[in-house]
Amino acid sequence: MPLARAIIVEPDVLLCDEVTLALDVSVQANVLETLVRLVKECNLAVLFATHDLGVVPAIGDRVVVLKRGSIVEEGPPETYSLRHRTHIPASF
Template sequence: MGDAVRRPLRFFGTARSRGEAASRARQLIADVRLDPAFADRLPAQLSGGQRQRIGIARALAGEPDLLIADEITTALDVSVQADVLRLLDDLRRERELACLFISHDLAVVRGIADRVVVLRHGVVVEEGPTDAVFAAPGHPYTRALMAAALEPDPEAEGVVVSAEVWADAAEPGALWNDLGGGHRVRRWRSADG
């Protein structure tokens, strides 16, 4: 795994020699809360959470200002998800990183994000501060996503979502309603204007 972290160090020029790359790779591995000895392991010897941490170490090798975490907790069990999310939050604060966190897991988004952008078919339909969007989702698609999120109560009733919510969102004439406090919702102009 050390080589996987050394390569981006050399590529981005943040380590000039092999020795410096090896030393920095071990430090980055430690920075993501793994034993530096993981540099000597193979991918098959790591758990899913450990592989995610190595991926984060690789991303940090270029000393970025923005870290893009695309579905970083997918396929991880809940306790490992929590560890990875705490790690990301700590790294964000320590390194003064901006993080773009992409996820379909609304509970995770609510726990980590300062702002939320909801996309439907690649089109932004709502965006705003996390608390505002979760407290009062303004777009039908956002409401449908929240209604469809798994309920932790096994006795809870299922959710029925109307067909028009799932209809094609690629209608022309999109406009925005400003709900205040930076919370905006996409709306659609009717066919007759």
């Protein structure tokens, strides 16, 4: 499993680029739960890049929305606005 290989070296930061892409909902939930647990148990920072707006609130404690390389919105996931549906959210 790529996630196991990534954390075996005990990184300070883990980059997750579209890790839930093309997964069914139950597998997505398992991956997200594992990442949240790793953050807490291993004191690991995760940069989570996704186009899937549905997973943004589940993974991040801070959301940055990019449009053409510029930040257009930033804050906690509960204040994240769905008006930026064409932007790329990146949670970390």
